[in-house]
Amino acid sequence: MWRTGNEAGAAGRAGAATTSPPLTRRRSSRVVFAGALTLLLGFTAAGSASAAAAERTDMPDMSGMAMSGTPNDSYWNSVGGEPFHPTGKVRTYYIGADEVVWNYAPDGRNDITDQPFDSITKMYIDSGSGRIGTSYLKCLYRGYTDEGFAALAPRPAQDAYLGFLGPVIHAEVGDTIKVVFRNGCRFPASVHPHGVFYTKANEGTPYADNTSGEEKMDDAVATGGIRTYTWLVPDRAGPGPHDGSSVMWMYHSHTNEVFDTNAGLIGPMLITARGMARPDGSPKDVDRELVTLFSITNENESPYLQENLKRFAKPASSQQNDQRLAGINEPHGVNGYIFGNEPMITMRKGQHVRWYVMSMGSETDLHTPHWHGNDVVVGGMRMDTVGVLPGTMAVADMVPDNVGIWLYHCHVNDHILAGMITRYRVVSDTTALDGSATTMPVPVGGVPAGEGGVAGSRSSFPVVPAVAVVAMALVSRSMIARRRRALLPGR
Numbered sequence: 095m096w097r098t099g100n101e102a103g104a105a106g107r108a109g110a111a112t113t114s115p116p117l118t119r120r121r122s123s124r125v126v127f128a129g130a131l132t133l134l135l136g137f138t139a140a141g142s143a144s145a146a147a148a149e150r151t152d153m154p155d156m157s158g159m160a161m162s163g164t165p166n167d168s169y170w171n172s173v174g175g176e177p178f179h180p181t182g183k184v185r186t187y188y189i190g191a192d193e194v195v196w197n198y199a200p201d202g203r204n205d206i207t208d209q210p211f212d213s214i215t216k217m218y219i220d221s222g223s224g225r226i227g228t229s230y231l232k233c234l235y236r237g238y239t240d241e242g243f244a245a246l247a248p249r250p251a252q253d254a255y256l257g258f259l260g261p262v263i264h265a266e267v268g269d270t271i272k273v274v275f276r277n278g279c280r281f282p283a284s285v286h287p288h289g290v291f292y293t294k295a296n297e298g299t300p301y302a303d304n305t306s307g308e309e310k311m312d313d314a315v316a317t318g319g320i321r322t323y324t325w326l327v328p329d330r331a332g333p334g335p336h337d338g339s340s341v342m343w344m345y346h347s348h349t350n351e352v353f354d355t356n357a358g359l360i361g362p363m364l365i366t367a368r369g370m371a372r373p374d375g376s377p378k379d380v381d382r383e384l385v386t387l388f389s390i391t392n393e394n395e396s397p398y399l400q401e402n403l404k405r406f407a408k409p410a411s412s413q414q415n416d417q418r419l420a421g422i423n424e425p426h427g428v429n430g431y432i433f434g435n436e437p438m439i440t441m442r443k444g445q446h447v448r449w450y451v452m453s454m455g456s457e458t459d460l461h462t463p464h465w466h467g468n469d470v471v472v473g474g475m476r477m478d479t480v481g482v483l484p485g486t487m488a489v490a491d492m493v494p495d496n497v498g499i500w501l502y503h504c505h506v507n508d509h510i511l512a513g514m515i516t517r518y519r520v521v522s523d524t525t526a527l528d529g530s531a532t533t534m535p536v537p538v539g540g541v542p543a544g545e546g547g548v549a550g551s552r553s554s555f556p557v558v559p560a561v562a563v564v565a566m567a568l569v570s571r572s573m574i575a576r577r578r579r580a581l582l583p584g585r
């Protein structure tokens with residue numbers, strides 16, 4: 095079941111509609127149970143509620159939203175969540191938006207086939223007139239160690255696969271998140287969160303909302319400016335009734351939402367249930383958290399388009415000659431990598447693995463991430479493919495039992511062709527993960543400053559080209575021919 099920032103309820107209902115008999119039964123038994131519980135614990139609960147009231151901050155009193163005396167109380171209480179009980183913990187993240195050159199295919203070859211790019215894949219990666227190729231000037235969120243913004247926060251080698259995503263923000267229900275944001279982009283930008291509780295002064299979005307003064311200062315941080323965003327993490331930002339111990343939200347710039355996110359300003363935020371978090375905020379019952387963004391980055395709608403055409407198109411041009419054609423300057427990436435160029439995602443057999451999956455973009459960004467080799471559970475249901483739409487997030491839990499290197503790819507045919515394919519590797523429970531799993535260098539803060547993106551060596555483990563062949567065979571010859579006609583000039 096996928097989750098949306100603004101429409102979690104609607105998505106929940108959509109999910110329920112597909113499985114209505116079992117959910118109805120479950121709901122009925124919940125109602126009976128809740129009724130009994132209400133009778134037994136009514137007085138105790140009333141006592142806790144008044145104690146809780148003393149702890150409240152400026153959060154709205156959500157407890158008042160629950161109607162008393164109806165058997166649906168527990169359901170609506172779970173929708174609204176408990177009032178905000180602060181843990182007292184403030185988690186501060188220093189995030190800079192920095193201009194960097196990002197290479198979507200730093201290995202310069204197709205790592206899925208273990209071959210050089212062929213004539214079809216070249217249509218997506220070659221530079222040319224109006225075609226920028228695989229390297230682009232972008233503006234990305236990067237983690238820093240403190241408010242001096244002098245030192246990038248290190249990103250562990252096993253998280254190199256995160257690519258161009260911003261730092262992973264972790265928090266536990268009851269925590270307060272502070273993001274100290276420095277804007278190093280040449281355009282105004284912000285940090286807008288999904289899911290958590292924010293006031294008008296911490297939303298990061300300009301629109302006619304009857305605010306002024308301080309409540310407008312968060313909407314757009316000027317180039318070189320610094321702004322601190324403060325977000326609370328109430329119950330309703332944490333796991334719902336059918337979630338596991340943690341949920342995913344995203345954060346992204348929303349000053350000019352389309353251009354900002356195409357520039358690369360997006361990152362993940364993971365919220366763990368109260369009492370379930372390790373000191374770093376990650377869920378205690380999960381061994382490996384993995385975050386993947388499936389997105390067609392529309393570099394034709396990036397604020398750096400003209401600059402990129404001048405710097406990287408060959409010959410340099412200020413024209414977007416054929417940019418209207420499908421796939422041109424539109425890398426179909428996973429975390430900003432195409433054709434398997436992502437550093438290997440690694441895990442150990444038998445681990446509790448939680449995949450957080452999200453999509454961003456336009457109407458072509460309907461993605462169906464599919465795991466080879468192992469299955470997942472999403473919203474209580476067994477799957478090996480999960481659907482995500484632009485701006486939505488999904489959580490998929492896996493206990494891998496199948497050792498090997500496996501494809502992890504979007505199952506949309508056009509997206510397979512364009513390289514929205516990566517791999518993950520399951521090692522035996524006795525194999526060391528670090529070092530053997532990937533030889534990628536540690537990209538400090540996710541992206542090295544300056545030119546080139548992450549230039550990594552490829553995995554030394556055998557690849558099965560047949561898998562890619564089968565994937566290609568999914569697409570008919572006529573479809574390939576049609577695309578070729580569309581892409582090649584003069585045909």
Ligand SMILES: [Cu+2]
Nearest residue numbers: 461504506509
């Ligand atoms: Cu897709």
